[in-house]
Amino acid sequence: MSVRIAVAGTGNIARIHVEALRELGDRVTVVAGVDIDEARAREFCAAHGIPRAGADLPAVLAATRPDLVHVCTPPGAHLDAARAALAAGAHVLVEKPPTLTLREFDELAAAGPVATVFQHRFGGGVRRLRTAAFGRPLVAQCDTSWFRPQEYFDVPWRGNWHTEGGGPTMGHGIHQMDLLLAVLGEWTEVRAVARRQARRVATEDLSLALVEFANGAVASVVNSVLSPREESRLRFDFEWATVELTHLYGYGDDNWRVTPAPGHEAAVKAEWTGPDGPSGHRAQFAAVLDALEAGEPLPVTAAEARRTLSLVAAVYASAFTGRPVRPADVGPGSPFYDRMQGSGPPWEAP
Template sequence: MAQGKRLRVAVVGAGAIADSHRVAYQARRDDVDLVAVADVDEGRALAFCAATEHAKPYRDLDSLLAEQEPDLVSICTPPGLHVEQTKRVLECGAWVWCEKPPCRSLAEYDEMTSAELEGGPYVSFVYQQRSGSGVAHFRELRAKGELGRPLVAHCQTTWYRDAGYYAVPWRGRWATEGGGPAMGHGIHQMDLLLHLLTDDADGDGEVSGDGEWAEVQAMTARLVHDVETEDVSTSLVRFGSGALATVVNSVLSPDEVSRIRIDCERATVELAHLYGHRAENWRYTPAPHVAGIPTEPAEDVGSSHAAALGPVLDAYRTRRRPPCSGADGRRVLEFVAALYKAAFTGRIVRRGEIGPGDPFYRDMAGVSVG
């Protein structure tokens, strides 16, 4: 494809999250042309198209792919549909930008990525909390040694969801959502925590053993909601470096917050926000023996779908693997699987132990979702 040609992009699933994709694409009008949306609900598809310049509505993905031949497709449907739809798009030669959670299991993730080809098409997943100048600034300070070795971390996604939220049929069920708040809500903050603590300079997903999480212990509970999955989870994590972390995911918390705190040798770094962060949400506290740390990034770019889209488009143009794909995109899903396995079995689960033949490889509850 010519370097300057606008990419033809489309969206599958016109629910609420699709608007974030639409806004991201419209912010990059010089790079992309939003040409279509597919949704089984004609009214939703028409409403989505009304907010665009000329996107065309479709009732099914196959018709959209055949007529529009897009270069990139956003998948914004429930997670139980991601595998089939992703594979269909990849088979047609288009790249995929897929919403979280990527799918319902490690087995499904591996099935999706097995449909990729070297040089593309690839599937990348939307972990937009990694984006923004605050994250880049933290990783730059770590790389320069300004913060020292990470020692203790806390990762908190404590949100509130009422019974009406779970009235949507696919939510709160293992077979359709793949898990509770650890899977559908906290996965963003957990991915960000793992991203902040790794030393993956080039974003290819390959990090040192010290930077990876090593083992996890966990508990889950269903305390309020009438659902199959948990509505709260807690876990203890040890990293290869020896650093320890606590992780809490909840949909029972009236005072909602998303928070990551990392105590390093030279400073404590805390990020507190709800659904997105800017520079003002980051706080750096130097250790008593440290004179000071450059706490302000050169620019203030917030985390968002629009910020996360840029690297995906850059990867498409250069025919290289995008961030949040392959091993990089799989890391947090393996962590979630380990969290559930630790909670269900009551024992420590180590990174790399969940593979084909392990019941938690096929689904997060350790039973068939058939």
């Protein structure tokens, strides 16, 4: 049976979605494309051979009865689109960041089961690493050092809290931080600095954080859009091996390097086996279909996506209050629960 999919929001990332879905062959059929800009929806559907285009999401869902809705709108519109999809009886997969705030995320999760796109979790290397026994994780480094020139921010919705929910911590580094958490699990405390260092934006253009984990590991995190030599990098030092991932916007098997500690060569080699293949939307969509067929929660689940969003909130909370922040500090009642910038960055102070 082919899973019937509708795409809400037919902009840039929607194209990546339908191209990745096409690679999954007859496991899926894209039945509709919806955009508040109806002309854009029509053009998109014509280009990709999708039978139904429209601007009214509930009406299109009622007419086409999809099994699954991919929400590819800007983040501020994810909650309403997900609600419409759930009301129509469909499963929901929303693009990252799932919402602009933790409050909105909790409303989303309360509306029904919603999965989030964090496509880098689904490459072979991360799947191997999550099951490999390399001893205790001791220290990790998580860097998103990217470059976005000033012109990139000239689009009105970029660089603003109310449209993007933040700068590189929320919009760019969230992928690498999500991988860090996929491997190391619950974070317990964050100390962070955020700066508006070089770009004319309302948000930060740089953040650095020290993150402590329930399993005892400690990680440093850099999120930058100021770095002319761009790189995405994760490094984990376990008791018996160093595992490094160096890439930019997605990785393959060649982007990994595993270095055993002396005396652990054979054991580490034996552990570093299992799935292979690149990260990307196609890999996640295949995992979503597997879960749908097995009647399991779709990945990435709300609990895991919330943990990543709460780390983003904690980086802002620590940077803007100058204090260490624990998960409860960004829960209901905190200004950082209602808005990622909470009480506001120091550069907004009168």
